[in-house]
Amino acid sequence: MAQIEIRDLGIDYRKPKSTEVFSAVDSVALSVEKGEFVTIVGSSGCGKSTLLMAVAGLVGLARGSIEIDGKRVDGPGPDRAVVFQEASLLPWRSVRGNVKFGLEMQRWSGGDLNERAMQMIRLVGLGRFSDYHPHQLSGGMRQRVNIARALAVDPEVLLMDEPFGALDAQTREIMGTELLRIWERAKKTALFVTHDIDEAIFLADKIVVMGRNPGHIKEVIKVDLPRPRNEAILDSDDFHELRKRLRAHLAEDMSSMQLVQEVA
Ligand SMILES: Nc1ncnc2c1ncn2[C@@H]1O[C@H](COP(=O)(O)OP(=O)(O)OP(=O)(O)O)[C@@H](O)[C@H]1O
Numbered sequence: 001m002a003q004i005e006i007r008d009l010g011i012d013y014r015k016p017k018s019t020e021v022f023s024a025v026d027s028v029a030l031s032v033e034k035g036e037f038v039t040i041v042g043s044s045g046c047g048k049s050t051l052l053m054a055v056a057g058l059v060g061l062a063r064g065s066i067e068i069d070g071k072r073v074d075g076p077g078p079d080r081a082v083v084f085q086e087a088s089l090l091p092w093r094s095v096r097g098n099v100k101f102g103l104e105m106q107r108w109s110g111g112d113l114n115e116r117a118m119q120m121i122r123l124v125g126l127g128r129f130s131d132y133h134p135h136q137l138s139g140g141m142r143q144r145v146n147i148a149r150a151l152a153v154d155p156e157v158l159l160m161d162e163p164f165g166a167l168d169a170q171t172r173e174i175m176g177t178e179l180l181r182i183w184e185r186a187k188k189t190a191l192f193v194t195h196d197i198d199e200a201i202f203l204a205d206k207i208v209v210m211g212r213n214p215g216h217i218k219e220v221i222k223v224d225l226p227r228p229r230n231e232a233i234l235d236s237d238d239f240h241e242l243r244k245r246l247r248a249h250l251a252e253d254m255s256s257m258q259l260v261q262e263v264a
């Protein structure tokens with residue numbers, strides 16, 4: 001059985017200042033195996049964040065179901081951790097204090113707590129910075145702390161919504177490689193939303209391509225590139241092929257978006 005099983009999922013939102021609802025995501029079905037790295041791409045507003053937040057248990061479902069390890073999702077839980085686009089760190093706590101925060105919520109204490117926090121901080125390569133405060137770190141470092149905090153509680157599933165979206169292209173590439181290194185050690189199931197086509201391919205075992213109105217899955221593309229991966233893979237023929245395929249998908253969506261705007 002797959003670890004995450006999404007069946008016939010539908011999510012409705014209320015329109016602003018109105019009682020009218022609209023369907024943000026509809027008829028989504030997806031299976032994710034344990035330890036699999038799945039990236040989600042699609043044009044802005046197609047429902048990527050909505051889908052991720054539904055798996056996190058942070059938005060209610062109108063139709064269908066989400067199961068994790070056979071258990072129905074009906075709210076947030078310790079089996080899932082979320083990393084958002086903006087690093088959401090507590091400014092008054094140090095790196096170590098921030099990583100400890102999530103653990104304290106789960107009733108870790110004393111030496112265990114400290115040891116676990118430091119282990120995670122070292123895993124993301126910030127061992128020397130554990131006493132720094134968020135404002136003393138770069139954006140990339142702050143996102144590493146966020147990832148350390150998410151991993152510390154040992155979730156089954158790691159949910160990431162454009163975690164590197166605010167970083168420059170070069171830092172982003174480094175973070176991608178870094179994330180794969182951590183993931184290969186931690187062996188977590190990962191759902192990762194991104195706008196960046198190369199990032200989507202580089203990280204993934206499979207890529208979920210979403211379309212809009214309402215948000216749905218257009219295609220699931222399997223990525224058979226060998227692991228462990230490094231930047232050299234960006235120049236391979238297989239990579240070029242996948243990039244072309246994804247670009248075509250997204251271009252198709254953009255043209256349908258323009259059409260909607262012209263009609264409106
Ligand atoms: N809380 C909400 N209430 C009402 N509508 C919402 C809410 N959150 C999102 N939406 C709408 O649902 C649709 C999907 O939004 P969502 O944020 O999931 O898209 P997305 O694919 O993550 O976009 P982006 O790539 O820009 O982050 C959009 O039309 C958006 O306006």
Ligand SMILES: [Mg+2]
Nearest residue numbers: 048049050161
């Ligand atoms: Mg989003």
